[in-house]
Amino acid sequence: AESPAVDAMRIWIDTPVGQRYREVISNLHDVEGDVSSAIEVSLPLHGGEEKQQVRVLVDFNNTSVQAQNWGLDLSRIKGQLQVTEDTIVARDLSARFFEDSVDIEIRSVKPGGDTVVNVAGIVESSNLLKRLPENLTRHIHGKSDWQVKLNIAAESAPDEQPYLKINAVSNLKNTDIALPAPFAKSSQDSSPISAEVNFFPQNVQFMTDFGADSHARGQLSTSDEQDFQLDSLELAFAAKLEPPTRSGLHLYGFVPEISIDDWMAVFKGSGMSSPDLLSTANLQFDRVNAFDRVLENVVFEVRQTGQRFMGEIESSLLSGRFEAPSQVSAQNPLVVDIEYLRLDKLEQEADYAALLPSDLTDFRFSSRALIYHDMLFNDALIEARQVENTLYVDNFSMRREEILMSGKAQWEYDASKDSHLSSVSVGLIGPELGQAIAGLGFGDSMTNGSVDFNGAFTWTAPLLAFELDNFTGTAELEITDGVLNNVEPGGGRFVGLLSLSALPRRLSLDFSDVVVEGMEFDKISGTYRIGDGILFTSDTRMEGPAAKIKISGQTGIKTRDYDQLIQVTPKIRQTLPLIGAVSAGSTVGWGLLLLQNLFKKTIDDAVEVEYKVTGSWDDPQIELLKAVDENQQELPKRER
Numbered sequence: 001a002e003s004p005a006v007d008a009m010r011i012w013i014d015t016p017v018g019q020r021y022r023e024v025i026s027n028l029h030d031v032e033g034d035v036s037s038a039i040e041v042s043l044p045l046h047g048g049e050e051k052q053q054v055r056v057l058v059d060f061n062n063t064s065v066q067a068q069n070w071g072l073d074l075s076r077i078k079g080q081l082q083v084t085e086d087t088i089v090a091r092d093l094s095a096r097f098f099e100d101s102v103d104i105e106i107r108s109v110k111p112g113g114d115t116v117v118n119v120a121g122i123v124e125s126s127n128l129l130k131r132l133p134e135n136l137t138r139h140i141h142g143k144s145d146w147q148v149k150l151n152i153a154a155e156s157a158p159d160e161q162p163y164l165k166i167n168a169v170s171n172l173k174n175t176d177i178a179l180p181a182p183f184a185k186s187s188q189d190s191s192p193i194s195a196e197v198n199f200f201p202q203n204v205q206f207m208t209d210f211g212a213d214s215h216a217r218g219q220l221s222t223s224d225e226q227d228f229q230l231d232s233l234e235l236a237f238a239a240k241l242e243p244p245t246r247s248g249l250h251l252y253g254f255v256p257e258i259s260i261d262d263w264m265a266v267f268k269g270s271g272m273s274s275p276d277l278l279s280t281a282n283l284q285f286d287r288v289n290a291f292d293r294v295l296e297n298v299v300f301e302v303r304q305t306g307q308r309f310m311g312e313i314e315s316s317l318l319s320g321r322f323e324a325p326s327q328v329s330a331q332n333p334l335v336v337d338i339e340y341l342r343l344d345k346l347e348q349e350a351d352y353a354a355l356l357p358s359d360l361t362d363f364r365f366s367s368r369a370l371i372y373h374d375m376l377f378n379d380a381l382i383e384a385r386q387v388e389n390t391l392y393v394d395n396f397s398m399r400r401e402e403i404l405m406s407g408k409a410q411w412e413y414d415a416s417k418d419s420h421l422s423s424v425s426v427g428l429i430g431p432e433l434g435q436a437i438a439g440l441g442f443g444d445s446m447t448n449g450s451v452d453f454n455g456a457f458t459w460t461a462p463l464l465a466f467e468l469d470n471f472t473g474t475a476e477l478e479i480t481d482g483v484l485n486n487v488e489p490g491g492g493r494f495v496g497l498l499s500l501s502a503l504p505r506r507l508s509l510d511f512s513d514v515v516v517e518g519m520e521f522d523k524i525s526g527t528y529r530i531g532d533g534i535l536f537t538s539d540t541r542m543e544g545p546a547a548k549i550k551i552s553g554q555t556g557i558k559t560r561d562y563d564q565l566i567q568v569t570p571k572i573r574q575t576l577p578l579i580g581a582v583s584a585g586s587t588v589g590w591g592l593l594l595l596q597n598l599f600k601k602t603i604d605d606a607v608e609v610e611y612k613v614t615g616s617w618d619d620p621q622i623e624l625l626k627a628v629d630e631n632q633q634e635l636p637k638r639e640r
Contacts, residue, residue: 001038005063006031012056012083020155021115023163023201027070033063033077056083060093069228070166070199071130073098086111098127100143117150125175128168135266142175142187162198162205169194180262182214182237182255204228213238213253230277237283248279248304255283260290279304281311293317293343317342320367330385333362340369341380355462357391357413360384370398375440389413391463393424401439403430403451411463422463428453434482449482457530468533468558479524520544526551533558546570553613562620564613 012018013025036059057080064075079093086108093104102121109116126140128148151165169192176187185191197206204220218233230249234241237253285298295315302311309324320338328334362385370380380398384391390412397406407426413419430436434446457473459466526540533556540551553564608628615621628634 002034002036005033005035005060005065008035008037008058021152024152027067028065029068030064030066032065033061035060035063054085057081058083069222070164071128073127077104079104081106088115097121097123100124100127113154115152115154117152119146119148119150121146125170125172136179139178139266140175141178144170144172144175146170162200164199166197166199167195168197179266180259181257183210203231207241215239215241217241233277246279249277250279251281251283253283255285257287258285258289260288261292262289278302278309288315317344328361328363330362333364333383333385336363336365338365338367340371341367342371344373355464357386357389357411360386360391362386376400389415393463401430401436402432403428403436409463419460420462421458421460422466423456423458424463425456426454433479434485444485447483447485449479452478455528471533472531473529475528475530477524477526477528480522482521482524484519484521519546530557560617562613562615562617565625566611566613568609568611570609 009025009028009031013022018025038057038059040055040057059080060077062075063077065077066073075096077093077095079090081088081090081093083089088106088108090104090106093106095102095104097119100121100123102119102123105118107116108114122143122145125142125144125146126137128146129137129140147169149167151167153161153163153165171190171192172185173190174187175185177183177185191211193208193210195206195208197204202221204222206216206218206220208216210216215236216233219231220228221231222228232247232249234246234250235252236242237251237255239253242250242252281300281302283298283300285300286296288295288298295317298313298315300311300313302309304310307326309326310321311324312321313319318338318341320336320341322337323335325332325334363382364384365380365382367380368378370377377398377400381396382393383395384393386392390410393409393411395406395408397404399405405426405428407424409424410422412421414421429452431448431450433449433451434444435448437446438444453475455473455475457466457471459472460470461467521542521544524540524542526537528540529536535555535557537554538552542549542551548569550567551564553562555562555564610625610627612623612625613620614623626634
């Protein structure tokens with residue numbers, strides 16, 4: 001007789017044979033198509049031990065069925081199923097597993113015992129992993145030869161035995177896994193995978209081996225109206241799974257190389273970033289790529305204690321600890337306390353365009369030693385809080401020698417315009433500026449000098465991605481009681497806020513026969529404005545025993561050139577040493593080396609000298625505009 005498959009299944013489940021499969025069948029849904037049923041009855045014709053036998057023959061004709069909890073989708077089922085009172089057999093069933101053809105064999109292990117279902121075929125590997133999050137399975141492409149065995153427990157099986165056990169194996173040949181290491185795999189390579197999944201009425205237990213070194217064990221729980229929830233998961237890398245099953249997520253072992261940047265990209269926007277399940281991690285790495293940097297010989301440990309995560313990290317670039325509350329807030333921030341942090345200069349500028357303030361969190365960062373490109377800073381501190389689309393850096397500070405830098409910053413993002421606005425207020429104060437400059441590798445251009453600098457700057461880009469094109473601001477500077485040193489060509493490499501004595505002697509005349517040791521100053525001061533890649537000043541002054549100097553004009557930071565006017569009033573007529581100028585920006589320095597014997601006769605008789613400076617930083621042109629004597633009479637321009 002022919003009938004809808006769903007009706008036939010409903011009738012069969014109430015038979016003595018069907019009741020054995022009630023738990024399995026309860027997970028099936030969307031049963032469609034028709035089946036043809038026939039009953040064969042065998043009656044003994046004479047006395048003896050032979051019993052009456054009844055055999056039901058079920059022919060499937062393009063039947064389909066789904067089991068969402070198992071990730072099962074079978075269609076176009078064809079073939080015959082033979083059912084007796086205590087056995088079930090099918091040797092030549094065929095079907096489509098999603099869109100791929102599979103062969104199915106069903107048999108009873110023994111009368112009244114477990115039922116085994118063998119499924120084999122070359123199928124899309126991602127379809128066997130439907131229960132994994134979509135942001136993981138979307139990186140799996142290709143078809144491989146899979147062998148799947150389902151073991152359906154007999155009705156008399158003990159309660160501790162699963163009602164369904166699934167074993168799946170494959171070599172994953174022709175399957176490409178575009179996930180980061182340690183799970184990356186090309187389609188040309190073979191990598192054995194095996195999985196065992198045990199279904200109980202209220203939970204699912206599983207074990208998986210991937211390749212030679214990755215092992216997993218876990219448990220999912222379920223209720224009548226809920227999806228599976230992950231209760232426990234252990235991941236072991238190049239290590240054996242630890243015996244007991246514990247709640248939470250536990251990671252341990254050794255991984256040669258991993259990219260945190262790549263894994264963050266995988267999980268970004270997936271809703272899987274919550275670490276609440278994580279209980280412990282004890283991992284070692286040869287190499288870790290994180291935030292465009294490479295850490296080597298990494299030991300990472302973390303544990304969940306109450307509502308907090310406590311962790312430690314040791315590596316080539318940093319060593320320290322961190323403490324992360326499960327609910328971060330301004331009053332309860334992420335705390336990172338580092339012994340040392342080494343930030344080598346990146347060969348390629350990092351891309352901060354994809355980073356938003358909302359990607360960050362409230363945090364407090366401190367480092368006793370911060371090394372950037374071989375420059376050592378001490379007692380670094382950053383305190384920040386994130387509010388919607390704005391990051392507030394309420395305090396940042398660090399020391400170099402006796403110099404303290406401190407300030408605050410703000411980073412806003414306007415989602416409607418897809419635009420950024422960053423601002424920073426920074427101060428610099430302390431003695432021995434020259435020694436700090438030399439210690440940073442910028443040349444021995446100054447000795448001593450107490451600095452007091454304050455600036456406020458803005459730019460229309462992310463906080464860590466400022467550019468001169470959109471960098472604007474103002475600053476005030478005062479340096480007292482120092483010495484500007486005479487520096488050989490190329491020797492004064494200080495390119496920062498100040499560069500007062502570092503231009504080569506060849507820029508004007510040949511001064512190889514002149515030696516100037518340095519120039520003491522009582523004070524250097526001025527105000528500055530920067531915009532469109534140009535630094536402006538109208539009131540930079542230097543006062544010292546030898547001369548008073550005033551500088552006005554501009555320095556092209558992007559174009560690396562000068563347009564300046566310098567006025568010098570000598571205090572000691574026979575000794576007009578070097579003078580300089582100021583600038584701002586991390587790649588800019590400028591100054592002038594004015595020596596005794598430059599425009600010699602004119603200067604000897606002058607009480608005020610005025611110069612025009614133009615040209616490039618590498619080849620500035622110094623032009624004597626005028627010199628006046630003590631009677632304010634202009635002297636003729638006479639060079640040596």
